[in-house]
Amino acid sequence: MRRSTAGLAGLVAAGLLALPARAAASIQTLAPPPAPVIDVDTSAELRSALASAAPGQTIRMAAGEYRGAFLARKAGTASQPITLTGPRTAVLVNDGPSGAAPSCPVPTAGWDSGYGLWLYGAPYWNRTGFTVKDSKKGVVIDDSRHVKADGLYVHHVEEEGVHFRKSSADGVLRNSAIEHTGLVRPGYGEGVYLGSAGSNWGCHGNSGGADRSDRVLVENNRIGPHVAAEAIDVKEGTFAGTIRGNTFDGRGISGQNSADSWVDVKGVDYLIEGNKGTFAPPGAFANGYETHNPGTTPAFANGCGTVWRGNTSDLGGAGAYAVKVTSVSKCSGRPNVVHSSNTVKRATSGLTNVPVTP
Template identity: 75%
Template sequence: MRPRSALLAAASAALLLGFSAAPAFAAPVVQVVDVATAVQLRAALAAAVPGQTIRLAPGEYHGAFVAQRAGTAAQPVTLTGPATAVLVNDGPSGSAPSCPAPASGWDSGYGLWLYGAPYWNLTGFTVKDSKKGVVLDSSPHVVIDGLYVHHVEDEGVHFRRSSADGVLRNSVVEYTGRAQPGYGEGVYLGSANSNWGCHGNTGGADRSDRVLVEGNRIGPYVTAEGIDVKEGTSGGTIRGNTFDGRGISGENSADSWVDVKGSGYLIEDNRGTFAAPGTFANGYETHNPATAPSFPNGCGNTWRGNTSDLGGVGAYAIRITSVSACAGRPNVVYASNTVTRATAGLTNIPVTP
């Protein structure tokens, strides 16, 4: 054992060299951050750390709300509040960059924007009166549960820039496309190939793959498709949703509940209805945009257990646009799907028992 004088000498030397003899401790992370104003919310989003919960008090929060902090698989970041906690973006404003990215002096107009923010949980609150509702860019593994998104100018919820492995469940999306009816999708998975230069993987496809859309009510007055599944995406599931087709505009070819341009999707146990007003062609449609050969767009999708009421207006519950385009990976429509009030029938391809 060193003598006491030696220990004191060592401690004095440490102090002279600028070191503390006492151990340093990091401040503990605040696990729950309560916010009640827009300023507090912006500060909490900017400082979020894994495992933290940001809790919204009832009330309206006006402004631009952007999250750019990552959670982890073991410790996601949670933003939560009651339905009476309402996010409103009165923008957009300023000069937008060539590809959307958070920038000083520019307000995107999005109600809530996650940018490079994987592993978040968004639960319970409302987004309204914004250019877009909730937009996820480069933010995989995000769970959206129990949100109410309504009265937005364009789409309600957008998984974009390879925001893969996400979930949208138990939510309501209605009254979208208030400014641009042809761009008022309820839920948008991926990006059109014309936008891959901004939203693709280094110029390739936007791989917002394996997104689960489950147990939501989409519509009425969603002016474009209830769900638009874009080319280049794959492996998602659309299950147990209710589609109310009232108010579909027909603009920009928007005339169905779900348009599937992606591949390998399972669409099951959904319920769709249509009634005036609106323009309605078919319940579910596929399309096959031509892109790189590695992406067989609009192929290998499966429909089962869906219930469709076409209101005496729509032709097919499930219309497969091109059988020959998917000869190597056909779309499959099971006999468990049912349809009423169709002008043509269940589907335009042979049904699988």
């Protein structure tokens, strides 16, 4: 009878079978791969599964509430991403923060960030279906490229809902719902945050001094109501993202820390298309979409090169323009373009303050 290589490996490991060193090493490498699906239904099991995750694995949460700090630091691969999934009734809650915080956010023993789910140095993850609530921040993706989220529900968090940070490029957020953010610091309660302010690049600028969270796709999400800052804040130094097919409900936007639009674009070469935005009281509302041009070192054409097309905007009689371009002269070499396929109603000033492109 032929023994399987897994059986031979077990005998070698147990010391019951002696083989030449080269043959033994060859058999050891044929040990079975990690289990493809890990089912969890407690917080302790979830933390353990995240800590030991391997490429190609799926961590599957049962319905229920998972309380504590949930951190992922293992990397998937392009061909074998790691998946964290669960029904909407699988709910992550973090009652932190606690302990002494480091000068820059980095996983540190004895410190709980307060983030509902934190990926740090963990590329190629998929996250689907579950809920994050009652946390300092909802989902934070740091130094983690090619991270995808589909069908998440993030609500009732103190600050932003979902943050791609520390050069977490090529990410995707789609088919998700974000509401009731900025419960403690309204001016820092963005629905989706892409990159970092230049003033924070000392912590998050790990790509030539900048936070290059580039090419993030934000698609088919519902953001709002009661998102206290912008639905999406596109930070300086990020490039070539796409914001498509989303619904923005501006009720409850705070007006604090210049939060008075659905989308604030300080990045470069973005495409904004097919979105639907509305505003109604309560809230402070200036324009539907805005651009700004902060200076940074290294220097980028911040707030330039964005294209708007096919967006529908209802400013509720409160906002001035559907698209307000702050500075034309600063973008003369890389102009922002507003196409005539955009429409607006109940605006106090009109579609845009720049010439419309057919």
